[in-house]
Amino acid sequence: MTEPSSVAKTGSAPDPTDFANYFCTYGFLYHQKDMLEDHKRTGAYYQAVMSNKRQFAGKVVLDVGTGSGILAIFAAKAGARKVYAVEATGIAASARKLIEHNKLSYVIEVIQGTIESIDIPEKVDIIISEWMGYFLLRESMLDSVLVARDKFLKPGGALYPSHASMYLAPIQSPNSQQRMSEFHGSMEGWADFLQDMKNFYQVDLDVLSDSYRQEQREYYLSTSQWTDTHPQQLLGPASCFKRYDLHTLTLEELKEPMKEDFIMHVTDGGPVDAFCGFFDVEFKGSSENPADVEVKLTTAPDPTGATHWGQQTFYISPPIDCAPSDHLKCAIGVSRRQDNHRLLRVKVAAKVEGNSMFAAQSQSPRMLEYNID
């Protein structure tokens, strides 16, 4: 089957550094399978499209980062007149094959290139994309969706999903002590290593101990971890500290470091071993073209198991003590890392407030910092 005779241009590949840092993993079917068989994810998109066929019928749709092509296929099956499926990596070839095999090439056009570099010959009614990374913002792929919106979405057009929210919850976690033990174990290993280096080669490496401790501390204690958190671990309700309306959010706002104040209720009391971070997205359509059926995809702790995003757990050592009546007055900062704009730095300040002795002793907030790698 030949390519449809559209005037759409093929765009350029990601720059090689960004490819090495980021895009490379998306070129493998193995990784596509991992995402596709996350049925909470794929099922939510399927529902969002198939329950809103009236919105898709006869419309022009753009899929940003189509990967295997699955969302483009959903849109086509829902009756879209035309779907532009944009993919930066070589997996675009698999998307083309899949679309041809499913006899949808007359609707879907796969364009290999970055959204920033490609062009399409018309404006679109709907942009669909699965752009979410760990803790929502890792990967910074939402940037490309906003670029696509500004370049290609008709006035009144809809984004699927349309809204995104970020949450932090207090949890108890045996892993917190475990990580601390591993950190101490690592430092004991360093001490043995110093001794060996002195004995074998008469070189004293002790001057590097502070740097090593700092490096290991970052790794074991200040790097968030993927976890499948059980709801029973929650010590209180999750606080929504940020909500994005993707129709109005600007690229500039998104790129700025985020800083939000919020209250975290620790209903069950402490000690709080960790904060559990997660997100949800909602498919509500635009105000001009609202969805007939609103769908929500959440990555909250779930007794039936996590999505492939899991939750991001930020360990707190030593834990924060507080009583059931207390709450935490929090401030969170989320910014992109200078060494790699697709990774994140998270800072949390937390102060116990309430009537307990813990609150009375909490003079200044605990300052916690993490990398999301």
Add this chain to the structure above:
Amino acid sequence: MTEPSSVAKTGSAPDPTDFANYFCTYGFLYHQKDMLEDHKRTGAYYQAVMSNKRQFAGKVVLDVGTGSGILAIFAAKAGARKVYAVEATGIAASARKLIEHNKLSYVIEVIQGTIESIDIPEKVDIIISEWMGYFLLRESMLDSVLVARDKFLKPGGALYPSHASMYLAPIQSPNSQQRMSEFHGSMEGWADFLQDMKNFYQVDLDVLSDSYRQEQREYYLSTSQWTDTHPQQLLGPASCFKRYDLHTLTLEELKEPMKEDFIMHVTDGGPVDAFCGFFDVEFKGSSENPADVEVKLTTAPDPTGATHWGQQTFYISPPIDCAPSDHLKCAIGVSRRQDNHRLLRVKVAAKVEGNSMFAAQSQSPRMLEYNID
């Protein structure tokens, strides 16, 4: 302590793509520790320097990729008059600290930059470097040592190490069947996945099955693995198929795809489950300035455990059958990968020769291909 007042220039950092692909890991002390505490490695360099103090005394030395600075320190302790220690990554700061703390700043100058971009104010008598990657050539760091040699080594000067050799040996390995089982398990998982995708979303992904099988075959069966091979697994002696004299090897020769013919003796007979690849390097000095004591660092299978390089195991499924009297007529090709010049593609052709029925049945050579990732 201030920097020595040399006119040496600080060079530029590696290009960002090469940094993301390669240099990044070397910026961590954790990784430096892994290499330093490989005492077969560090001990061999220590011996090569300390047993040849007469060669180092009063000399100017260049350490290419100094990392923590350890080889520069050995050279200084052996009496070098001046050591230039070049390091591309941020670990250069740790090398400086270590050198200052060991009161060797008056001898050793740390220069941060790539060897290709830096300059030093004089020619050197000795270049020392630990540049070896898996299967010797992975990482392609020998390139930089040859560049350093051509830019900075005095005529008659010596390289430490001076020679490198590559080996392949026939082995028996339970992992070979294990990998094949994992491959089959992965394809069974794919079949279940196809069924789910059809049931849940009415999308048939079977057209991608061949690509997935190819991808998984590459991963499970055509990617070499790090192993700590026990000498008891050897079915015959290792064949040296390549030997480099680093004083005469040109950068052009090194970059060209290697192609070598050799005979592999399978003393114990087959089945041969895998080839075990490893290397050694020798510290012999130059012909004008030969080492007083020659030292060899080998990564051959060792009952006391592997170096941090281990061995690279190339699985053969199904195994090659042969009798104790047979040998394998082999051709090996080793080339740099197009997607990343620091990674390797290895091709082996092997034909059973001898008087057995296996040899009689072996009409054409087995063609095997592998990635070293």
